[in-house]
Structures are given as structure tokens and as C-alpha cells.
Amino acid sequence: MCGIVGAVAKKDICPVLLEGLQRLEYRGYDSAGFAVIDSDKKLQRIRIKGKVEKLQEQYRLSPLRGTTGIAHTRWATHGKPSIKNAHPHTYKNQLALVHNGIIENHHKLREELISLGFEFNSDTDTEVIVNAISNELNSDTDFLAAIFKVMKLLEGAYALGVLNIDEPGRLIAARKGSPLVIGIGVDQYFVASDVFALLPATQKFIYLEEGDVADIRANKLTIYNKNKKIVDRPIHVSESTVDITDKQGYRHYMMKEIFYQPDAISNTLKGRSTKDQVITEEFGENAKQIFSKTECIKIVACGTSYHAGLIAAFWMEKIANIHCQVEIASEYRYRKSVILDNTLFVTVSQSGETADTLAALRSAGDAGYLSTLAICNVDESSLTRESDLCFLTHAGIEIGVASTKAFTTQLVALFLLVIAVAKEHGLSKKDEAKLVKQLSTLPARVSKVLEHNDAIELMAKDFADKNHALFLGRGSFLSVAMEGALKLKEISYIHAEAYAAGELKHGPLALVDEDMPVVAVAPNNNLLEKLKSNLEEVKARGGKLYIFADEISEVESTNGMFVLNINNVYDYMSPIIHTIPLQLLAYYVAVIKGADIDQPRNLAKSVTVE
Ligand code: M6R
Numbered sequence: 209m210c211g212i213v214g215a216v217a218k219k220d221i222c223p224v225l226l227e228g229l230q231r232l233e234y235r236g237y238d239s240a241g242f243a244v245i246d247s248d249k250k251l252q253r254i255r256i257k258g259k260v261e262k263l264q265e266q267y268r269l270s271p272l273r274g275t276t277g278i279a280h281t282r283w284a285t286h287g288k289p290s291i292k293n294a295h296p297h298t299y300k301n302q303l304a305l306v307h308n309g310i311i312e313n314h315h316k317l318r319e320e321l322i323s324l325g326f327e328f329n330s331d332t333d334t335e336v337i338v339n340a341i342s343n344e345l346n347s348d349t350d351f352l353a354a355i356f357k358v359m360k361l362l363e364g365a366y367a368l369g370v371l372n373i374d375e376p377g378r379l380i381a382a383r384k385g386s387p388l389v390i391g392i393g394v395d396q397y398f399v400a401s402d403v404f405a406l407l408p409a410t411q412k413f414i415y416l417e418e419g420d421v422a423d424i425r426a427n428k429l430t431i432y433n434k435n436k437k438i439v440d441r442p443i444h445v446s447e448s449t450v451d452i453t454d455k456q457g458y459r460h461y462m463m464k465e466i467f468y469q470p471d472a473i474s475n476t477l478k479g480r481s482t483k484d485q486v487i488t489e490e491f492g493e494n495a496k497q498i499f500s501k502t503e504c505i506k507i508v509a510c511g512t513s514y515h516a517g518l519i520a521a522f523w524m525e526k527i528a529n530i531h532c533q534v535e536i537a538s539e540y541r542y543r544k545s546v547i548l549d550n551t552l553f554v555t556v557s558q559s560g561e562t563a564d565t566l567a568a569l570r571s572a573g574d575a576g577y578l579s580t581l582a583i584c585n586v587d588e589s590s591l592t593r594e595s596d597l598c599f600l601t602h603a604g605i606e607i608g609v610a611s612t613k614a615f616t617t618q619l620v621a622l623f624l625l626v627i628a629v630a631k632e633h634g635l636s637k638k639d640e641a642k643l644v645k646q647l648s649t650l651p652a653r654v655s656k657v658l659e660h661n662d663a664i665e666l667m668a669k670d671f672a673d674k675n676h677a678l679f680l681g682r683g684s685f686l687s688v689a690m691e692g693a694l695k696l697k698e699i700s701y702i703h704a705e706a707y708a709a710g711e712l713k714h715g716p717l718a719l720v721d722e723d724m725p726v727v728a729v730a731p732n733n734n735l736l737e738k739l740k741s742n743l744e745e746v747k748a749r750g751g752k753l754y755i756f757a758d759e760i761s762e763v764e765s766t767n768g769m770f771v772l773n774i775n776n777v778y779d780y781m782s783p784i785i786h787t788i789p790l791q792l793l794a795y796y797v798a799v800i801k802g803a804d805i806d807q808p809r810n811l812a813k814s815v816t817v818e
Pocket residue numbers: 510511512513514556557558559560561562565609610611612694695698813814815
């Protein structure tokens with residue numbers, strides 16, 4: 209998964225390309241590059257290994273100028289991060305191409321092209337595309353027709369931007385399986401992997417659809433659909449503002465996003481309920497009718513969003529008494545699953561572009577589900593556009609790769625869903641009002657738990673020299689522990705695993721010693737006494753415990769056992785409250801270790817490849 213930007217204008221487009229790339233860096237940051245056609249109609253290119261900042265430095269040292277260009281920030285799939293594998297890839301300074309996605313049949317195409325005399329200079333799957341276009345151009349096909357022909361050869365997913373020095377004021381873009389948006393300016397058009405890249409340049413956008421090809425010139429845009437017919441696609445005006453990249457005094461986006469959670473939750477709740485009722489129509493016009501028929505729910509997601517789904521399943525079965533199954537999207541899409549009658553298919557995703565989640569949704573399309581619902585943070589993402597029902601979390605754009613405010617707002621959205629479904633299946637008005645009230649307490653309670661920031665920063669020092677950590681929880685708090693472990697490993701590179709506390713003695717207890725910190729999520733619920741026994745088992749083996757407890761939990765700090773009372777009163781909102789200290793712990797451990805908090809190694813924010 210990578211980020212693409214392109215532009216055609218009547219003025220130099222290099223600054224727009226570079227700023228766009230910077231804003232797309234969340235999609236990948238192991239190498240970057242851009243190419244322009246200069247005033248002598250020559251192709252000029254700069255590529256670096258590393259982040260966009262390095263590309264900008266290189267550009268400052270030897271600036272390029274051009275009115276037509278493409279740029280790319282890479283997350284390596286085929287071929288390691290290096291200059292030779294960085295995009296744009298070229299064919300003999302004649303063609304330049306950027307690509308986001310994966311070409312699955314690249315081996316076969318490469319062999320065919322080599323047998324025709326083509327040379328390859330990189331290890332990427334992408335290079336076959338530029339060579340294949342050149343091959344088509346050699347047989348007297350025009351530029352646009354060559355791209356259509358090559359699209360037919362490609363298996364897999366792609367968003368492409370292509371330049372041809374024989375047509376200096378023209379950029380051709382195409383998509384299948386990877387997102388691409390056109391930005392509309394005055395005497396200029398842009399193309400990018402998402403609107404965020406182009407917000408400093410324009411607020412007007414067209415979302416390309418599957419199989420679309422855009423033929424872009426400074427004063428003319430023509431869009432063809434997959435059948436090569438010219439089509440009109442609607443223009444959307446974005447309400448997003450440009451200054452969302454401001455860290456507002458925080459050292460990292462992740463910290464800004466952790467502390468923004470009370471606002472993000474308020475925004476997600478706003479307009480979604482009255483004082484005592486959930487507004488079901490917020491899920492879609494016919495949501496009420498669909499929810500009344502729903503007898504079963506299947507939630508499919510990846511990573512953090514999957515953890516949100518796991519917690520929601522506890523709520524759904526307890527409150528709505530509706531069977532709820534949660535599955536990892538990359539597993540779901542490749543297995544046959546038995547679909548029970550009247551099952552609602554729910555996807556959860558921050559980005560709405562996660563390839564596995566999207567593929568799972570697409571495979572659910574004609575599989576016999578009652579309906580599909582997307583819970584997503586990005587309006588007009590592929591997931592929201594392709595689902596029957598949609599509920600947007602209003603977390604605001606999340607830039608840190610580690611998901612924080614997206615997760616807690618997903619839980620808010622899922623709790624609203626649970627109530628909306630439950631009320632179609634017998635939840636009384638009185639109980640609905642009680643649940644809505646619990647939700648409304650959340651922003652203030654999250655603010656309160658954030659006050660433990662300093663204590664958690666101190667606690668983090670004990671973790672910085674450790675290589676492993678265990679996270680324990682029971683019930684829905686096992687999923688909270690899983691999320692805590694994911695955060696820690698993702699940004700601090702400490703190996704962390706979560707276990708159901710009751711499972712410890714069935715194996716993992718063997719790992720416990722003084723070098724293995726054990727973090728326990730200990731809400732004051734019906735499982736607390738059981739959890740306490742599990743913690744004693746750890747203590748007896750010399751393990752050092754870090755316990756996040758509720759008010760009145762009667763767990764006290766002792767030698768080798770540090771208890772942080774987070775002053776929470778147990779209720780359905782507790783999984784959300786207990787997540788916050790774990791986010792802070794991971795953050796501070798990573799800061800102490802000097803890790804790259806917002807852009808952890810090997811990862812990217814939006815995982816648009818399988
Ligand atoms: O955009 P999505 O919510 O679909 O992304 C799914 C995962 O890639 C994502 O949650 C990932 O696990 C986070 N970076 C973890 O913090």
C-alpha cells in the first residue's frame with residue numbers, strides 16, 4: 209500500500225506533489241519519488257530511500273520544474289525498500305508510472321516481457337505495468353488505448369498514474385481495487401490516493417469508480433468507465449479543513465489523538481441520540497426495518513477494528529440477545545462460512561480502504577446476508593460507498609499509525625448499534641434510556657482517566673528495558689488487553705501478547721519471570737475475584753504485575769504488584785475507559801525507547817494491499 213499524487217497544470221506542480229506526498233505518508237514511508245515532464249519535454253525524476261522529508265531535501269538541493277507530474281510514497285511489498293525499487297518506474301525516460309496495489313500475475317507478465325526484449329531494473333511488481341504499456345505503444349496503439357489494453361492483462365489491485373513524454377500535458381490515471389480521487393482546480397487537475405493529500409490545493413473532488421480511467425489535461429478531464437464509455441461522475445465538495453495536520457503543541461500525532469478522545473466521542477454521539485433514545489435512522493434510511501429482521505450479526509474487521517468488534521459482540525449478546533460472531537477479514541474472505549438466516553454483515557474500519565475488509569464485504573455481497581453495514585471514519589471511502597448501511601464515526605482524521613481515537617469512537621458507534629438492534633428485539637424504553645445515559649457520561653469519564661497520564665509515564669520506565677510483556681483480561685476485557693498488547697508491540701517494538709487470564713496456567717505461565725512484566729485489566733465486575741486468583745498465580749512465580757483497577761476493586765499495591773486505580777465505576781462503558789491507560793502506556797514506553805511513534809517501522813496507516 210502506497211500513496212500516489214499527480215497533477216497537470218499551467219504552472220509548476222512540484223510543490224503540490226511534494227506537499228501531497230507528505231500528507232500521504234501515513235500510507236507508507238520507506239521510499240519516495242516523483243517525476244515531472246519539464247519545459248524541454250524531458251522526463252526528470254528524483255527518488256530516495258526513506259521518508260518524504262528526505263525527498264524534499266533532495267528537491268531543495270536540485271529543484272525540478274514541470275507542469276505535469278506524478279509522485280509516490282511507498283510501503284514495500286515486492287522488493288525491499290531501496291532507490292531502485294522506489295517509484296516512479298520508467299521505461300527509457302519515455303514513460304513514468306506510479307502504482308498503489310499489487311499485481312498478482314507479475315511473474316508471468318515479466319517473463320513474457322523479457323522474452324520480448326524488455327529489461328527490468330527493479331524487483332517490483334509495478335515495473336511490468338510500465339513495460340507492458342510501452343509494448344502496447346510500440347504496436348501503434350495510442351496512449352489511452354495502451355492503458356486500457358494493459359489493464360486487461362493485470363490481475364490484482366492497482367491505482368495508477370502514467371506520464372508519456374510524447375504527450376507532455378497529459379496524465380492518465382486508472383483504478384481497480386485501490387482508491388483514487390481526482391481533485392479539480394482552476395486550469396489544473398490533480399489525482400491522489402485520497403482527498404487529504406489534495407486539501408491544500410482544492411476542496412472539489414471526484415471519486416473514481418472500479419475500472420475507471422481518467423484522461424487528465426490542465427483544462428480537460430475525461431473519465432471512462434470499465435467499458436471505455438465516457439461517464440460523468442459526481443463532484444463532491446469536501447468540508448475538511450487543511451490545518452488538521454497541526455500537532456497543536458503535542459509532540460506526536462498519537463498523543464494529540466489520545467487526548468482528543470473526549471471530543472471525538474462527543475462528536476460521534478452528537479445527533480445520534482436524544483436524551484433517552486438512539487436515532488436508528490443514523491445507520492441509514494431503512495435501518496429500522498433491517499434491524500427488526502436481524503437475527504444474527506457477523507462483524508468482520510482487521511487489527512484494532514477487529515478488537516472493537518470483539519468487544520461489541522459481548523454487548524450484542526448481553527443486551528440485544530442476538531448471536532454475534534466476529535472474524536478477522538483476511539481469514540473470513542478465504543473460507544466458506546455458513547450464513548445463518550437474517551444475518552447482518554457489519555464491517556468496522558477506520559480508513560474504509562483496508563483491502564481485506566473490503567474484499568470480505570465484496571464477497572459478502574451475494575452470499576446471502578440480510579444486509580451490509582459499514583462503521584467507518586472516512587466518508588466516501590470504498591467501504592462506505594459499497595455498503596447498504598453506513599455509520600460514520602466522527603473521530604476526525606487519524607494520522608498516527610497506531611489507532612486510538614478511531615478505536616474508542618468505533619466502540620461508541622457499535623454500542624449505538626447494539627441499542628438500535630436491541631430496541632427492535634424487546635429492549636424496553638426504560639433500559640434504552642439507561643444505556644443512552646451511560647454513553648453520554650463517556651467524554652467526561654475519558655477526560656478523567658487521562659488525568660492519570662503522569663502516573664502512567666512513570667510506570668512506562670519499567671517497561672523500556674524489557675523485550676516481552678503479557679497482557680491479561682477476562683471477558684470483554686480480554687479484547688481490551690489484546691488492544692493494549694497490539695499498541696505496545698506496534699509502536700515500541702516490545703513483543704506483547706494478550707491472554708485470557710484463566711488460560712495462563714494452561715501454558716503461558718511458563719514464560720513468567722522477573723523480566724516479563726504482566727499487565728492486567730481489572731474492572732470491578734463479576735470476574736474480578738477470578739482474575740485476582742490468576743494474578744496471585746503470576747505473583748507466586750516472581751512476575752511483576754501492573755494492574756489497572758476500578759474504584760472499590762480492593763486490589764492494593766504490594767511488593768512486585770503496582771496497582772493504578774483509574775477511578776472508574778464499572779458499567780458497559782468500562783472497556784472504553786480501560787483502553788485509555790493502555791494507549792498511554794504504549795505511548796510512553798515508545799517515547800522512552802526513542803521509537804518513531806507516528807510512523808512505526810514496517811507499517812502504514814491504511815493497509816490497501818492483501
Ligand atoms: O483502517 P482499518 O481500521 O480497517 O485498519 C485496520 C488495521 O490495519 C488497523 O486497525 C491497525 O491494526 C492499527 N494500526 C493498529 O493500531
